[in-house]
Amino acid sequence: MQAENRQAPPGAAQTPAELFGRHRELEFFAAACRRLTTGSTGCALLLEGAPGVGKTALLGAAAGHARADGIRVFSIAGLESEVTLTYSGLHQLLFGIRDSFDGLAEGHREVLERLLGTGHKAEPAPERFTASVAVLEALRRTAEGGAVLIVIDDLQWIDPASAGVVEFVARRLRGLPIGLVAASRDNAKHTVGRQGFVVHRVDALDGQAAAALLETAHPGLDAHVTQRLLLEAAGNPLALLELPGFLTQDQLAGRAALPMSLPVDDRLEALFAPRLRELPPKTLEFLMVAALEGTGGLRTIWAAYPHGMEAADAALGPAEETGLIQVDPRTGHLTFRHPLVRSAIVRSARPGQRRSAHRALAAALHRDPERQIGHLIAASLGPDESLAESLERAGHTALRRDNPAPAMAALRRAAELSPDPRDRDRRLADAAFAATQAGALDATEFLVDDGYWDHVSARDGVRAAKARVHSLLESDGDCETAHRLLIRVIENLRKTEPDPDDRENSARTHEAVGELQYLLALVAFYSQRSAWWPEVLAHCRQAPEHVRICCQAFDAPERAVETRREVRRAFAGLPLDASPESVAELAMLSSYLDEASEHRERWLDTARRSRESGLFVHWSYGTLILGHDAFLSGRWAEAENLARDGRALAEEHGYRLAGLRLASQLACVAAVRGDSDAVQEITGDILRWSEPRGLGLLTVSARQALALLALGQQDYETAFHNCALVSPPGTLPRLNLRALWSVYDLVEAAVHTGRMSEARAHLALAQRCGLAGLSPRMRLLVHAAEALAGPEAAAEKAFHRALAISGVQAPFDRARVRLAFGRWLRVHRQDDEAAREQLTSALHAFDTLEARPWSAIARTELAATHHTPRAVSRADISGLLTPQELHIAELAATGMSNKQIGARLFVSPRTVSTHLYNVFPKLGIRSRAALRDALELARRQTNGQAAP
Numbered sequence: 001m002q003a004e005n006r007q008a009p010p011g012a013a014q015t016p017a018e019l020f021g022r023h024r025e026l027e028f029f030a031a032a033c034r035r036l037t038t039g040s041t042g043c044a045l046l047l048e049g050a051p052g053v054g055k056t057a058l059l060g061a062a063a064g065h066a067r068a069d070g071i072r073v074f075s076i077a078g079l080e081s082e083v084t085l086t087y088s089g090l091h092q093l094l095f096g097i098r099d100s101f102d103g104l105a106e107g108h109r110e111v112l113e114r115l116l117g118t119g120h121k122a123e124p125a126p127e128r129f130t131a132s133v134a135v136l137e138a139l140r141r142t143a144e145g146g147a148v149l150i151v152i153d154d155l156q157w158i159d160p161a162s163a164g165v166v167e168f169v170a171r172r173l174r175g176l177p178i179g180l181v182a183a184s185r186d187n188a189k190h191t192v193g194r195q196g197f198v199v200h201r202v203d204a205l206d207g208q209a210a211a212a213l214l215e216t217a218h219p220g221l222d223a224h225v226t227q228r229l230l231l232e233a234a235g236n237p238l239a240l241l242e243l244p245g246f247l248t249q250d251q252l253a254g255r256a257a258l259p260m261s262l263p264v265d266d267r268l269e270a271l272f273a274p275r276l277r278e279l280p281p282k283t284l285e286f287l288m289v290a291a292l293e294g295t296g297g298l299r300t301i302w303a304a305y306p307h308g309m310e311a312a313d314a315a316l317g318p319a320e321e322t323g324l325i326q327v328d329p330r331t332g333h334l335t336f337r338h339p340l341v342r343s344a345i346v347r348s349a350r351p352g353q354r355r356s357a358h359r360a361l362a363a364a365l366h367r368d369p370e371r372q373i374g375h376l377i378a379a380s381l382g383p384d385e386s387l388a389e390s391l392e393r394a395g396h397t398a399l400r401r402d403n404p405a406p407a408m409a410a411l412r413r414a415a416e417l418s419p420d421p422r423d424r425d426r427r428l429a430d431a432a433f434a435a436t437q438a439g440a441l442d443a444t445e446f447l448v449d450d451g452y453w454d455h456v457s458a459r460d461g462v463r464a465a466k467a468r469v470h471s472l473l474e475s476d477g478d479c480e481t482a483h484r485l486l487i488r489v490i491e492n493l494r495k496t497e498p499d500p501d502d503r504e505n506s507a508r509t510h511e512a513v514g515e516l517q518y519l520l521a522l523v524a525f526y527s528q529r530s531a532w533w534p535e536v537l538a539h540c541r542q543a544p545e546h547v548r549i550c551c552q553a554f555d556a557p558e559r560a561v562e563t564r565r566e567v568r569r570a571f572a573g574l575p576l577d578a579s580p581e582s583v584a585e586l587a588m589l590s591s592y593l594d595e596a597s598e599h600r601e602r603w604l605d606t607a608r609r610s611r612e613s614g615l616f617v618h619w620s621y622g623t624l625i626l627g628h629d630a631f632l633s634g635r636w637a638e639a640e641n642l643a644r645d646g647r648a649l650a651e652e653h654g655y656r657l658a659g660l661r662l663a664s665q666l667a668c669v670a671a672v673r674g675d676s677d678a679v680q681e682i683t684g685d686i687l688r689w690s691e692p693r694g695l696g697l698l699t700v701s702a703r704q705a706l707a708l709l710a711l712g713q714q715d716y717e718t719a720f721h722n723c724a725l726v727s728p729p730g731t732l733p734r735l736n737l738r739a740l741w742s743v744y745d746l747v748e749a750a751v752h753t754g755r756m757s758e759a760r761a762h763l764a765l766a767q768r769c770g771l772a773g774l775s776p777r778m779r780l781l782v783h784a785a786e787a788l789a790g791p792e793a794a795a796e797k798a799f800h801r802a803l804a805i806s807g808v809q810a811p812f813d814r815a816r817v818r819l820a821f822g823r824w825l826r827v828h829r830q831d832d833e834a835a836r837e838q839l840t841s842a843l844h845a846f847d848t849l850e851a852r853p854w855s856a857i858a859r860t861e862l863a864a865t866h867h868t869p870r871a872v873s874r875a876d877i878s879g880l881l882t883p884q885e886l887h888i889a890e891l892a893a894t895g896m897s898n899k900q901i902g903a904r905l906f907v908s909p910r911t912v913s914t915h916l917y918n919v920f921p922k923l924g925i926r927s928r929a930a931l932r933d934a935l936e937l938a939r940r941q942t943n944g945q946a947a948p
Contacts, residue, residue: 021209042173049202052238078157089162204235222254528696712853730761
């Protein structure tokens with residue numbers, strides 16, 4: 001039978017170009033084919049390797065090379081079911097070369113016809129030597145018409161008689177244009193000797209090749225799922241190709257948990273089934289416990305094995321002898337020869353056996369609730385309050401440890417196993433709460449039943465309401481339903497307030513109401529619906545401190561300075577082990593009040609822990625805050641990466657609101673870079689979703705990005721229109737903390753469109769509210785607004801006051817003020833030299849930030865001063881820089897980091913950064929890489945040398 005007619009497994013269907021990590025083997029095949037076609041000599045190659053490692057795929061590659069070179073290919077496939085049929089393997093080869101029989105001697109032809117069963121009379125099979133000589137002669141005759149390649153798969157299952165002939169032929173290929181390549185499982189029991197074969201071991205794929213194969217065969221898998229599959233497959237190509245097919249789409253996308261033991265089909269199980277069948281029952285039982293335990297910890301396996309430690313030791317022996325497992329005596333760690341062995345063991349057991357093993361493991365893991373959860377779930381079958389209680393305890397332990405994904409699974413299963421409806425409601429509420437923390441919004445769908453809220457207890461109602469509100473906001477953008485639901489649950493709690501003398505219960509209820517009060521204020525903030533605010537305030541009486549601070553901030557943005565002091569005090573009072581939720585609420589406020597950088601390290605740590613633990617809600621808040629801080633600080637690439645990655649993750653989990661809030665940050669970065677198409681696309685997405693739903697916060701964020709874009713394009717009319725939609729001139733709307741960010745934008749746009757009364761009204765508002773006291777950055781912008789909209793006689797002093805402010809970590813805002821000052825000096829003072837100084841500094845800052853439209857404005861203004869900006873070349877750098885600046889520049893030019901320079905000079909890295917920020921525009925350069933050349937020019941000039 002010819003190779004092209006044989007049914008091949010998936011791996012064999014790969015072309016050589018699709019075989020990953022097999023370059024060595026493919027090069028050997030190519031060389032062997034060249035030798036055959038040039039008539040040099042034949043050879044025999046035996047490939048040995050583990051089941052599923054890709055031997056069949058390599059045989060297919062060898063056959064493909066041969067056919068491409070005009071070599072005829074004939075194949076044999078060993079079959080376990082035919083291993084007792086004499087010459088059954090040889091029959092496949094002879095059927096393919098039967099046309100060559102006519103040219104053979106009569107004796108050889110009769111032997112071959114007897115082997116094929118085509119003779120005229122029934123005769124016994126010939127003895128092996130006679131058959132071997134006849135087959136070799138038939139192959140020689142066939143090769144007279146061109147080179148031949150024989151391909152044998154599953155050599156270990158070739159019948160002994162055929163195997164003897166194959167061995168005979170393999171030893172006699174020298175000088176013949178005949179090649180033979182066979183594949184066999186390692187350690188297989190077969191009768192073909194190795195004499196005459198070049199033996200090559202086929203190992204598992206390395207990590208890079210395995211990842212490439214998985215990505216090609218199953219593109220778009222979740223990163224964590226990819227890592228789990230790579231770990232389970234351990235470089236086995238068949239497993240990499242097959243395992244993803246047994247998972248659901250939600251599991252592949254990372255939206256649902258993977259099973260403890262990945263499922264396998266008959267083909268994968270068959271790889272190891274023969275060895276499993278040889279083991280004693282108690283060994284199989286021990287292996288079942290070890291396979292389900294998952295980590296290889298012998299202490300846990302022994303504790304769960306029902307027959308005791310002595311019996312466990314006895315059960316280990318046969319498994320070790322077959323090579324299915326190994327035990328490290330130093331570490332007490334058990335490993336399976338291949339992860340698929342574990343899966344095959346699990347699949348071969350009966351369901352009842354698996355549940356019993358899971359139950360025993362759950363008992364052994366009573367001190368490790370996160371690991372215990374999976375076994376408790378797997379051990380359950382029907383309503384069982386005892387098991388439900390165990391799952392509930394494990395789930396709450398996982399929640400306390402900020403690990404919501406296993407908590408959600410445990411609590412949901414606990415609810416399903418609860419005989420009592422009240423217990424079921426409690427556990428469902430807790431499961432829904434954990435689901436929102438983990439980013440699984442669809443787990444709250446059971447709460448849509450309106451009657452649920454009438455019978456649920458106060459404690460369960462709080463958790464259920466929080467879960468449902470998160471889903472309503474993030475998935476649907478439905479602020480109105482969220483608002484009504486929160487009012488309803490708060491009122492129900494107030495009706496069932498505990499006895500004031502029961503202090504513990506009263507405190508617990510007060511805390512629960514406080515959680516809902518915060519959410520109620522947050523929903524109003526997202527919607528920006530001031531009509532709701534009186535009702536919100538009425539339901540937020542006697543609220544906890546953090547809720548009171550939030551309500552004050554939302555209620556009166558004009559009191560931002562006072563609120564900021566309270567936020568700072570509250571932040572200082574947070575314990576180091578404060579919950580991510582507590583940190584998130586205060587960090588969000590500090591970000592709106594221009595203080596995010598003050599708490600950056602604290603929030604970085606919280607955001608990192610939240611992501612590692614799967615606390616998606618808090619991580620998304622952190623990404624917003626860190627991205628905004630990076631944007632203001634001029635780290636635009638960092639801001640863009642944070643927003644892009646966060647948006648992708650948010651949308652993958654169905655968090656549409658969080659995704660669009662992050663998208664608004666992308667729009668701001670695109671706006672200052674002048675990417676009009678990106679801004680229009682992103683803000684279009686935001687407005688199409690937010691405006692019909694009344695999500696005013698999102699609408700404001702889109703308008704601010706559009707205003708930034710218009711300012712860079714000097715389209716001041718459009719800029720004023722968008723700024724006025726954010727904050728009408730002279731007002732800071734209730735609930736709109738983002739309006740604080742647009743004060744200078746509105747004044748600048750108003751001045752450039754001749755709306756001086758509107759500009760002055762907004763300036764007067766900023767002065768009346770004392771916004772200059774909010775932060776150094778706001779002080780810079782308020783003084784700049786005073787220069788633009790205040791009395792002309794005081795403008796220059798206002799600009800100087802603005803630029804003299806220290807501690808402003810906002811290079812883009814400072815450069816905008818320098819640009820405005822330079823323009824003012826040119827137009828009102830007609831002092832081109834002074835204007836050039838400001839405009840040159842602004843230009844270098846814009847160039848460094850890659851704020852292209854703003855660089856263009858600065859260049860235009862510089863051209864109007866009759867100056868063409870150019871980089872500093874052969875100037876005396878020592879005259880431009882202070883001694884400290886020169887020293888820092890020289891160290892930076894050697895490649896030292898800011899931290900290293902600071903350590904050398906006993907200053908902070910931030911001080912080093914500030915000095916370098918001043919150095920770059922003075923030298924006319926944009927990066928550290930240009931420092932070395934600039935300093936070399938200075939050295940040459942000092943020494944009187946010519947420039948190179």
